[in-house]
Amino acid sequence: MARLTRVQQQARTRASVLAAARQEFVEHGYAPAKVDRIAERAELTRGAVYSNFPGKRALYLAVLVEMVENARVDEAAERPGSLADALGSFARTWLERLPLVDDPAPGGRLQLRSLVDVVDDEQSRTVLAQTVRLEALLLAVALETCGPDDPAPRRVRLAELALTLLGGSALLAELAPGFGDSFDRVRACEHLADLHLADTWAPPHLPFVKPAERCQDAWTPPTGLPDLITGEQVDLSVDGLVAVLGARRLDAAEEAVRSARAGEQVTVVVVTGDPAETGNLVRLRIADLASCLRRVFPPGTWRHLRLVIDDAAVAASAAGLAPVDDGTEAAVRIEGGAVVARAHGRGAAHAAAHERRGHERA
Structure with missing residues (x-):
């Protein structure tokens, strides 16, 4: 041999x-x-x-990531009929992870993707909070495709409420097994569609964002980076906006989504200085959520949004945005195979997105 x-x-x-x-x-x-x-x-x-x-936490997260990524996902063929239908279908899919009352507790926690005692320091709690903000955005993008409104209202706050209800159900299933009824929780999620939350996106810092740097740099994008939403490889050669965000700045992903032009590709590239723990925490949460989303919403739901974890910072380096760390917030605009705008710091995605419009007015 x-x-x-x-x-x-x-x-x-x-x-x-x-x-x-x-x-x-x-x-x-x-x-x-x-x-x-x-x-x-x-x-x-x-x-x-x-x-x-590097340690037990990295091992635990790697086990959960492998479990989630190897699970078979049957993708939805059609969009849910209404907002209430979408919320109910998502809740039913998500709640399938709840263990039965007589399941052994340790194995049940693994099935729940439990992070109790795992997220136990300021860094990991901050990253988890930012990741949940990103989860809410991904769910909201899907929910915004449901209903007759055009353009659809922002539904991030609605998504946050649904995730809060479901996350609480998981915690109770771990700490007080047998409490509550999953069918009631599904109905509660359906009724969230009737709430009027006056949800708007108007960050107060946008008028003060520093303009992007205009440039004309060669763009040789890396290949082989998988999209955490669809599982397919991302084509970074197409025109659009690329936002590079550290694990403590993931809430800026919505800025990229809202600032981009209708129909253009937005790629959110997540970077971190600790792939084994921080990177896998983000990967676990997003891959787990995406597996639920793909069972409820058809693949075209996120056709203009891509999300990758760039452990080696190859995309950031190609875009001229390295070095990076967990606090990075930067963005570039790609046009005609070149980087035509580059921005760093708070509001970077907004600045890079609007640089093209400045060229057009000129």
């Missing part, structure tokens, strides 16, 4: 560690789990485990 290459051996070791870690978390849960037991299960040394994962 031919000897395994170093890359093949690393992949095999990583797979063994993940399989052992999943078994450990299913049996014991996150907090009581031990890295030494994971190493023993995988028939590896403790050092071999740490050479692939």
